[in-house]
Amino acid sequence: QKEVEQDPGPLSVPEGAIVSLNCTYSNSAFQYFMWYRQYSRKGPELLMYTYSSGNKEDGRFTAQVDKSSKYISLFIRDSQPSDSATYLCAGRNAGNMLTFGGGTRLMVKP
Amino acid sequence: NAGVTQTPKFQVLKTGQSMTLQCAQDMNHNSMYWYRQDPGMGLRLIYYSASEGTTDKGEVPNGYNVSRLNKREFSLRLESAAPSQTSVYFCASSEAPGHFATNEKLFFGSGTQLSVL
Numbered sequence: 001q002k003e004v005e006q007d008p009g010p011l012s013v014p015e016g017a018i019v020s021l022n023c024t025y026s027n028s029a030f031q032y033f034m035w036y037r038q039y040s041r042k043g044p045e046l047l048m049y050t051y052s053s054g055n056k057e058d059g060r061f062t063a064q065v066d067k068s069s070k071y072i073s074l075f076i077r078d079s080q081p082s083d084s085a086t087y088l089c090a091g092r093n094a095g096n097m098l099t100f101g102g103g104t105r106l107m108v109k110p
Numbered sequence: 111n112a113g114v115t116q117t118p119k120f121q122v123l124k125t126g127q128s129m130t131l132q133c134a135q136d137m138n139h140n141s142m143y144w145y146r147q148d149p150g151m152g153l154r155l156i157y158y159s160a161s162e163g164t165t166d167k168g169e170v171p172n173g174y175n176v177s178r179l180n181k182r183e184f185s186l187r188l189e190s191a192a193p194s195q196t197s198v199y200f201c202a203s204s205e206a207p208g209h210f211a212t213n214e215k216l217f218f219g220s221g222t223q224l225s226v227l
Contacts, residue, residue, distance in 0.1 A: 002152075036216075041220070041221070043200050043202070097168060101152050102151055
């Protein structure tokens with residue numbers, strides 16, 4: 001079993017929709033969680049970073065971590081065609097390497 | 111403002127051939143990494159260099175070697191390529207001064223698409 005699991009999608013939504021992207025993880029030692037966005041034929045770029053449980057908001061993006069259920073979410077409000085990309089979640093514990101999920105491909109249609 | 115530059119962008123090899131993937135960063139970062147990305151598998155760490163002069167194995171190091179040539183450059187070598195090494199390879203760097211600082215932000219290159227026939 002992979003330590004971080006994501007539904008590969010694709011997830012297709014109309015422009016303006018609220019998008020929910022989710023990950024589950026199995027390593028209880030994870031304390032830090034990240035979301036990376038990867039456009040086609042590009043390298044990933046860091047989108048959001050959170051520590052432990054709770055919510056973090058940045059513009060249209062909200063990252064949520066529920067450590068009790070080992071569940072990580074990324075919400076995108078007012079989705080735009082430019083949000084079409086693959087979203088990778090990742091977790092790690094202090095002093096250790098990042099573990100990435102397989103990514104969810106999102107398509108936002110005009 | 112180049113960031114992380116990888117060469118080549120595409121490469122086709124025959125089984126048993128060798129090649130070196132080159133990576134350079136211009137952000138004066140201490141740490142550099144090589145990942146491979148396969149469909150559904152996510153990014154997996156091959157090797158990393160926490161600082162100039164040091165290298166360590168990641169999750170999937172078998173069949174690869176690395177060289178941290180200087181602070182800017184970190185190369186990945188396949189000595190005898192195998193079809194299982196067909197993948198997209200990403201180099202990344204981070205400011206982290208040592209071993210996986212807690213809030214490190216990774217900066218990735220655009221990747222090298224490698225096919226081994």
